[in-house]
Amino acid sequence: MTFITRNQHKAQGQRNPGVSPKTIERLSVYRRTLANLPASTPFIYSHELAAMCGSSAAQVRRDLMVIGTAGCPSRGYAVAELIELIDKRFAGISSHAVALVGAGTLGRSLIAYLQRRYHRLSIAAVFDKDPDLTSRVVYGIRCYPMGELRRVVEEQSISIAVIALPDASAQEVAEQLTAAGITGILNFAPVSLRVPSGTCVVDIDIAAALDKLAFFARTGRDQYLREVMDESRDKHGH
Amino acid sequence: MTFITRNQHKAQGQRNPGVSPKTIERLSVYRRTLANLPASTPFIYSHELAAMCGSSAAQVRRDLMVIGTAGCPSRGYAVAELIELIDKRFAGISSHAVALVGAGTLGRSLIAYLQRRYHRLSIAAVFDKDPDLTSRVVYGIRCYPMGELRRVVEEQSISIAVIALPDASAQEVAEQLTAAGITGILNFAPVSLRVPSGTCVVDIDIAAALDKLAFFARTGRDQYLREVMDESRDKHGH
DNA sequence: TAAGCCATGTGAAATGGTTCACAGAAGAGC
């Protein structure tokens, strides 16, 4: 959930010609959904995957084009092969080690979550300035003082960091991170980070998400009417 | 951070003719940014606000059109007036009380966050099935057993809920919520919720956000342009 | 009062993303 949208997203380099962020996000969801499938489902149709992911069949097929699809009519896609192809598309290049900065309420919650449920990337190190936390082990991960950031990031070839800091510290720490070689930041602080070219920021703004929800999820029955009216025009293919 | 994108978002009713979700999200960010401005800044230019929010001047002006702008050349926008206009656009919508379901690791973190830093909407009640948690007060908010959901939601006119539950329980609880009258759900579980028409779901998918980051934040210096991606897509019911 | 400057508000163009619609391929039934 983010919002920042500077005027980038240009060339995206030669490396990934025109793969849209939306597609990448959905591929991540497809990957997770496929991995949770029981072994009794070796094949899947685009419309089935779409239903499971809240997407549309055409959208799924279009997304799968970027991984070089090999679906077969009258059978669909081979689940195992699909997972492999998605992984290949995501593979390589950046290291899989992630740094987390800020072991407060949110930070600890994220450690618990990512350690437990997520396997492509994992938190390799936690940093905090609070001496009560540093040099301890938080949810099984070593928490370092900020002074060690550069060293640990370099030693472990970390290129991605998560910011879970008080708003006022976020910009300052973002600068330390990029100076240490971080090229991707997942930012939970509701501030707009200014980072050098070449660094990628993804913001997760929970307050803005709630506002959006409040705006669109109006109460009352005229809402209901609206949806019903929409459905007359809503084909919802397959 | 989400992904789901059924074919809704049509007319959006007569009430909000064609206000895009992106615009609403950015208005929320503008609102917060303006509110944090020192009193010594009574006026602001679109390009200044854009810089603070990581947007562009044209984007800001375009967004502000939906609130009926009253900027003045050579002075910019009156900050107080802008906040008031944004509030008016958001106002009258749904009740400002939010229910949180699931007082686990993430749930408690969210309570702390929303109580402390966010003022437009606030958590009015927490629900959990764990008897150790219910009937207690968590971070200053009463935690009810699930059986009281319908009663409390009705009594307090709650229309928005946050789901912070184990993945396996999310769908089942989403159904209880809509049955109780909830029309908007902020969903942190990485599952695609199926909800009746008229219910709006906003997903926050942290794993997908990290994958997206890993994909675009490749290491190396051939990436010249900063990449910023966005956002959440919302889904109304089927 | 006039001239220069600069920012707003907004059509219009550009870009990005989704859906449509159909050709072609593969299995099922006969």
Add this chain to the structure above:
DNA sequence: GCTCTTCTGTGAACCATTTCACATGGCTTA
């Protein structure tokens, strides 16, 4: 083997969002 059905892969149409570009008008300076 032929036909029927149903799905994939994809150009093209469609829709949404962003950016451009400029007419307009307020403020300042002289």
